[in-house]
Amino acid sequence: MTSLFKRCQQRALDHQGGVKALQEQLPKAKTAAQLRKIGDDRYLAEMAACIFRAGFVWRVVQNKWDGFEEVFNNFLPIWVASRSPEQIEDMASDTRIIRNLNKVKAVQDNALLVLDLQREYGGVGKFLAQWPEDDITGLWLYLKKHGSRLGGNSGQYFLRFMGKDTFILSRDVCAALKLNGIIDKDNPSSQRDLRKVQEAFNEMRAESGWQLCQLSRMLALSIG
Numbered sequence: 001m002t003s004l005f006k007r008c009q010q011r012a013l014d015h016q017g018g019v020k021a022l023q024e025q026l027p028k029a030k031t032a033a034q035l036r037k038i039g040d041d042r043y044l045a046e047m048a049a050c051i052f053r054a055g056f057v058w059r060v061v062q063n064k065w066d067g068f069e070e071v072f073n074n075f076l077p078i079w080v081a082s083r084s085p086e087q088i089e090d091m092a093s094d095t096r097i098i099r100n101l102n103k104v105k106a107v108q109d110n111a112l113l114v115l116d117l118q119r120e121y122g123g124v125g126k127f128l129a130q131w132p133e134d135d136i137t138g139l140w141l142y143l144k145k146h147g148s149r150l151g152g153n154s155g156q157y158f159l160r161f162m163g164k165d166t167f168i169l170s171r172d173v174c175a176a177l178k179l180n181g182i183i184d185k186d187n188p189s190s191q192r193d194l195r196k197v198q199e200a201f202n203e204m205r206a207e208s209g210w211q212l213c214q215l216s217r218m219l220a221l222s223i224g
Contacts, residue, residue: 004180005204005215011222025221026214030163032129038162040114043124045075046162047147048107050154052098060098067096072107077118080111109148116146128164133212134202136166137194152189160213167201167216176219 002010016022048068052061061068071094073079083091088108092101114124121127131139139159144151150158159166167173169188177183182200183193204215 003203003207004182004200005207007180008176008204008219008222009208012218015224016221022218022221026210026217027160029165029211029213035129035163036123036125038125040077040118040124041075043162044077044080044107044111044114045069045072046158047110047150048072048075050158050161051103051106051110051149052100053157054149054154056098064097067094071097075111077111077114080108081115083108103149106148110150113147128159128162131164133165133205135198136201136212137198139164139166140194141191165212167197167212167219169197170216170220172220172223173216175223179223 012022013019016025045068049061049065052068069075071091088104089101091097092104093099097104117124117127121130128139136159140151140155143155143158147155153168153170156166156168160168171186174183174186174188177188177197177200178186182196185193188194188197201212201215204210205212208215210218
């Protein structure tokens with residue numbers, strides 16, 4: 001019986017028109033050294049971007065991004081964390097950003113998380129760099145528990161956009177996993193289901209030598 005990797009790879013090759021066409025669409029994660037070099041302000045900025053993009057048109061967030069940088073003082077963690085409740089309310093009513101008090105509060109909460117990671121690990125990049133890829137769902141759960149509004153796809157996209165190797169449970173990835181009998185739900189969220197998904201990706205990673213982000217993209221492309 002062919003492996004999950006080989007089955008999905010062949011479907012992706014068939015849909016995309018060959019090896020070269022498939023390879024051109026595969027992302028590449030950053031190295032541990034590259035992750036460590038990124039400033040904590042950029043990690044906080046991407047957390048904020050993912051929070052504000054959730055349930056919103058991404059293009060609108062992008063078009064206002066210069067305003068976000070201004071209102072959040074370039075996402076300096078200590079500055080954001082030290083804003084008073086009155087200042088947070090003022091920021092949330094600023095027309096340079098998308099006005100949403102709860103999401104602005106979430107950015108401040110995540111600034112506190114960043115400061116905690118600075119104290120314990122020396123920075124977000126060092127924290128992410130040391131987290132093993134064979135337990136990436138554990139990292140998702142950490143962000144959900146210790147961060148604000150970083151559960152679900154927001155946390156996954158934060159990691160992907162910052163370059164930490166991760167798969168993403170997009171609709172097409174979930175469809176591929178369901179088609180191959182790894183999961184039986186459209187949106188797996190229980191720890192039991194996440195363990196099954198992690199184990200499947202670990203097996204594909206060991207077999208292929210591919211990064212998690214590449215395997216994730218390949219599964220999505222195997223659907224169409």
